[in-house]
């Protein structure tokens with residue numbers, strides 16, 4: 396089966412990630428069945444997608460007609476059989492727990508047609524532990540969307556040892572068709588790419604706080620107004636090529652031995668958790684999040700990411 400043969404999509408697990416993923420497929424003209432073990436959540440997902448689409452319309456990313464048509468393509472259902480019984484591609488986005496994933500994939504496997512590809516949105520679980528829970532390990536793959544999935548363009552695809560090349564090809568082509576930029580990992584590696592990079596930087600950032608060298612505000616500022624701005628157009632390896640590999644080689648020799656290599660979370664991180672300062676949910680973490688500051692930060696993030704989506708959309712139109 397090829398991407399062109401995919402006519403119907405199902406999303407199983409419609410929480411934070413599942414609803415955004417369903418939106419991506421619905422906006423790209425696919426009828427999408429959405430199922431959650433808690434039926435109220437699939438209804439809530441459709442309502443949430445309605446709000447996302449309204450924001451897209453306000454920002455000029457979609458027309459009112461397109462938004463309405465996408466919403467009409469979403470079909471919440473309280474039955475797993477109904478959701479996946481005639482789906483060609485199923486996205487699984489249930490809790491990040493290998494037992495739950497294995498059980499859900501095995502249930503889907505029993506009721507979905509043999510041709511159907513099952514893609515997991517896991518953040519880091521091993522696809523090689525998921526495929527064998529089904530009778531179709533050649534059709535099980537990871538397609539890791541990042542949050543918010545309807546706004547972040549890149550999707551990391553992970554091939555399991557038993558995943559067929561046909562499944563990899565179909566998944567990559569389908570993701571491109573819905574406007575995403577897939578990157579394929581040829582085998583499982585903990586943290587895929589995104590979290591390896593994110594946590595390498597996080598470890599260093601917390602290490603600097605731990606040593607009392609700079610404040611969380613200043614460290615975040617270096618990323619937001621420095622590294623982050625550059626990384627929207629030039630990746631770390633492109634940067635090295637542009638600045639010169641000999642220079643990076645020289646700096647690596649004296650800097651690598653100095654970099655944080657903690658083998659577990661830092662004491663300052665553990666202490667914050669012990670104090671109940673668990674971040675936004677508690678109103679305090681590395682930063683103060685009282686008085687609606689978190690909503691404002693999320694709004695800033697989504698506004699900026701939507702601005703980038705418009706840039707991508709403009710580029711795609713001029714390439715046509």
Ligand SMILES: NC(=O)c1ccc[n+]([C@@H]2O[C@H](COP(=O)([O-])OP(=O)(O)OC[C@H]3O[C@@H](n4cnc5c(N)ncnc54)[C@H](O)[C@@H]3O)[C@@H](O)[C@H]2O)c1
Nearest residue numbers: 408409410411412431432436488489490491516517518542
């Ligand atoms: N939250 C993130 O930033 C993020 C980013 C990338 C990937 N992911 C991954 O996406 C997946 C989903 O994460 P989330 O943040 O959307 O979680 P979530 O808790 O918001 O949603 C999970 C949903 O799955 C449903 N569910 C649980 N068991 C089920 C079952 N047996 N059958 C059907 N539905 C079931 C729950 O009712 C819930 O609605 C996880 O694997 C997670 O690691 C999350």
